[in-house]
Amino acid sequence: MDPNILHNLSYGMYIVSSFKGSSLNGQIANTVFQITSQPVTIGISINKQNLTHEFITASRRFSISILAEDAPLILIGRLGFKTGRTEDKFKNVKYSILGSGCPAVLENCIGYLEAEVVGTLDCGSHTVFLGQMQESKVIALAKPMTYDYYHQVKRGTTPATAPTYIKEEASKKQAGPLKKYRCSVCNYVYDPVIGDPDAGVTAGTPFEQIPDTWVCPVCGAGKKDFVSEGLRL
Amino acid sequence: MDPNILHNLSYGMYIVSSFKGSSLNGQIANTVFQITSQPVTIGISINKQNLTHEFITASRRFSISILAEDAPLILIGRLGFKTGRTEDKFKNVKYSILGSGCPAVLENCIGYLEAEVVGTLDCGSHTVFLGQMQESKVIALAKPMTYDYYHQVKRGTTPATAPTYIKEEASKKQAGPLKKYRCSVCNYVYDPVIGDPDAGVTAGTPFEQIPDTWVCPVCGAGKKDFVSEGLRL
Numbered sequence: 185m186d187p188n189i190l191h192n193l194s195y196g197m198y199i200v201s202s203f204k205g206s207s208l209n210g211q212i213a214n215t216v217f218q219i220t221s222q223p224v225t226i227g228i229s230i231n232k233q234n235l236t237h238e239f240i241t242a243s244r245r246f247s248i249s250i251l252a253e254d255a256p257l258i259l260i261g262r263l264g265f266k267t268g269r270t271e272d273k274f275k276n277v278k279y280s281i282l283g284s285g286c287p288a289v290l291e292n293c294i295g296y297l298e299a300e301v302v303g304t305l306d307c308g309s310h311t312v313f314l315g316q317m318q319e320s321k322v323i324a325l326a327k328p329m330t331y332d333y334y335h336q337v338k339r340g341t342t343p344a345t346a347p348t349y350i351k352e353e354a355s356k357k358q359a360g361p362l363k364k365y366r367c368s369v370c371n372y373v374y375d376p377v378i379g380d381p382d383a384g385v386t387a388g389t390p391f392e393q394i395p396d397t398w399v400c401p402v403c404g405a406g407k408k409d410f411v412s413e414g415l416r417l
Numbered sequence: 418m419d420p421n422i423l424h425n426l427s428y429g430m431y432i433v434s435s436f437k438g439s440s441l442n443g444q445i446a447n448t449v450f451q452i453t454s455q456p457v458t459i460g461i462s463i464n465k466q467n468l469t470h471e472f473i474t475a476s477r478r479f480s481i482s483i484l485a486e487d488a489p490l491i492l493i494g495r496l497g498f499k500t501g502r503t504e505d506k507f508k509n510v511k512y513s514i515l516g517s518g519c520p521a522v523l524e525n526c527i528g529y530l531e532a533e534v535v536g537t538l539d540c541g542s543h544t545v546f547l548g549q550m551q552e553s554k555v556i557a558l559a560k561p562m563t564y565d566y567y568h569q570v571k572r573g574t575t576p577a578t579a580p581t582y583i584k585e586e587a588s589k590k591q592a593g594p595l596k597k598y599r600c601s602v603c604n605y606v607y608d609p610v611i612g613d614p615d616a617g618v619t620a621g622t623p624f625e626q627i628p629d630t631w632v633c634p635v636c637g638a639g640k641k642d643f644v645s646e647g648l649r650l
Contacts, residue, residue, distance in 0.1 A: 189528045189553040190451055192483045192561045194429030217448045218423055218580045219462045219540045227545060229452045229460070250425045295422045305538040307452045307547055312460060314540055320422040328425045330563070347451045 190348065195331035199249040199263055199289045200228055201279070202239035208274050208287045211236045212264030214331045215347050216248050224317040226299050229310045231345040235268040240313055244301040247288040252326035255292035256382045257338055257372075257401035263289070265343055265370045265403035282319055295322040310347055339378070341371045341402060364413040365391045370403035374410060423581065428564035432482040432496055432522045433461055434512070435472035441507050441520045444469045445497030447564045448580050449481050457550040459532050462543045464578040468501040473546055477534040480521040485559035488525035489615045490571055490605075490634035496522070498576055498603045498636035515552055528555040543580055572611070573635060574604045597646040598624045603636035607643065 201210035215229035226248065230237045240246045251260070263273055278291040288296035299315025331348070334340040342349050362376040374380065374394075379387040380401055385394055391410065398407055434443035448462040459481065463470045473479045484493070496506055511524040521529035532548025564581070567573040575582050595609040607613065607627075612620040613634055618627055624643065631640055 185550070185553050186528070186555050187457065187553065189483070189530050189555050190457065192429075192527045192555075193449060193451060194427060194561055194563045195450065196425075196427030215450045215452065215460075216426060217428065217450055217462065218426060219448065219545060220542045220580055221582050222542065224420065224423065225540055227448075227460070227462070227540075229450065250422070294425045295419070297422050303538055303540065305536055305545060305547060307458055307460075307536065309453045309455065312452060312538060312545065312547070314538060314545070317418070320418050320420065322419050322422050322425075328427055330427045347453055349454050 193348075195348070197251040197255075197260070197329040197331055197334050199251065199293070200230065200236055200240075201247045201249065201287045201289060202236050202243055202245060203286055204239045204242040207239070208272075208279075209235045209239050209268035210249075210263050210273055210277075210279075210287065210289055211268075212260055212343075213248075213346075219314060225302065226297065226315050226317060227312055228315070229307065229312050229347050231310050231347075233309075233345055237311060240301065241311075243284075243286065245284045245286040245298065246301070246313065246315055247282065247286050247296050247298040249289040249293040249296040251329040252292050252294050252324060253329045253333060254326065255329055257340060258382070258399075258404065259292055260334070260338075260340060261370065261372075261400065261402035261404055284318065290323060294324050294326050294328055296320065339373065339375070343370070362388075362390060365410040366413050367400040367403060367405050368409050368411055369405040370400065372400050372402040373413065426581075428581070430484040430488075430493070430562040430564055430567050432484065432526070433463065433469055433473075433479055434482065434520045434522060435469050435476055435479045436519055437472040437475040440472070440501075441505075441512075442468045442472050442501035443482075443496050443506055443510075443512075443520065443522055444501075445493055445576075446481075446579075452547060458535065459530065459548050459550060460545055461548070462540065462545050462580050464543050464580075466542075466578055470544060473534065474544075476517075476519065478517050478519040478531065479534070479546065479548060480515065480519050480529050480531040482522040482526040482529040484562040485525050485527050485557060486562045486566060487559065488562055490573060491615070491632075491637065492525055493567070493571075493573060494603065494605075494633065494635035494637055517551065523556060527557050527559050527561055529553065572606065572608070574606075576603070595621075595623060598643040599646050600633040600636060600638050601642050601644055602638040603633065605633050605635040606646065 297320035303314035530553035536547035
């Protein structure tokens with residue numbers, strides 16, 4: 185058995201949102217797929233530990249916002265590496281409240297669709313929710329972000345609750361003046377050869393010279409939460 | 418409601434295979450996704466009309482072969498636009514029989530995985546099968562073909578039984594010496610500007626000058642089954 189085969193499955197990058205009473209929540213997901221065309225039904229796989237799972241179970245509604253390729257890591261970090269149990273993920277994020285009361289994130293998205301749950305499949309750690317599409321809108325003409333693009337180009341990481349999470353190998357020791365640093369919260373790696381152009385940190389900037397106000401582009405952790413790639417996490 | 422939003426969901430391109438007794442069958446699918454990581458479970462959406470659906474229901478096993486970007490349209494056509502009820506789809510296709518008896522296509526594939534069905538969700542026209550991975554192998558280092566690549570670069574079409582099928586608009590009338598021709602079986606469009614390099618038909622070759630032995634690269638239909646794009650199908 186070679187689990188590396190799983191790296192060759194293709195996915196998009198989405199924000200799945202839901203609500204419970206007046207509380208809103210959303211999360212990043214890559215397992216979103218059309219199941220039937222008449223009527224249009226959409227399947228999503230959501231970890232049972234996630235607040236979004238609790239909200240979808242309660243309201244029987246979810247929305248899918250399709251991330252554009254130019255969505256910044258900080259948006260993915262805010263929605264994907266924080267929990268809605270301790271903070272309001274929608275603070276400072278542009279969204280709409282749809283007819284059903286379900287929110288849909290608009291920021292850096294190509295558009296959204298909203299669905300009513302018509303079936304569920306218990307899959308152990310995750311539930312597959314099957315939803316019939318009720319509302320949908322295209323808001324921008326852009327290239328959808330794929331999971332591959334997120335990993336290869338944006339160099340994003342995967343939270344432990346994702347269906348596609350695989351424990352990373354212990355990092356190898358690095359030497360030289362341009363050392364990589366790893367975020368101890370989300371495992372994002374700052375590579376000085378690339379920098380963090382989204383935040384104005386140009387390619388070639390050593391980690392030590394990044395301003396102290398800089399935060400992890402994925403999860404928002406501070407510079408002090410980074411450790412040299414040589415250290416075992 | 419704007420169904421165009423559905424074109425922005427991202428998928429890969431796969432061959433799903435199964436068996437019933439000594440009969441083998443396979444089909445093209447794009448809705449293949451990892452659902453959980455511990456244990457690894459895989460979800461697939463299969464049309465109830467398809468022979469592969471009948472075989473998976475009988476044997477409780479399916480394999481997924483991941484198509485590489487360079488897979489020719491003729492392979493996709495043979496597996497995706499024919500039915501295993503009237504012909505042996507595996508004739509002239511390279512495959513392995515795995516430990517469970519399930520076949521896995523090897524041709525133009527990055528590798529395969531095989532799963533045992535542990536759950537099903539009835540979704541109307543389709544069933545979502547949930548399978549626990551039992552066996553997997555990487556056989557080539559290549560870029561996986563995405564559904565977007567299949568449509569944009571390979572200019573492939575979608576059979577009516579696919580989850581993502583959308584009825585095409587009636588074709589607009591075309592004029593000029595380099596007329597496009599559409600396959601009346603699978604709706605593949607021959608565009609003389611692009612030609613069919615896989616089959617040795619160079620860019621710029623008018624349809625009329627293609628040898629009569631040429632067949633549709635998607636479904637294998639003959640040249641006589643093509644109609645001018647100006648005609649209503």
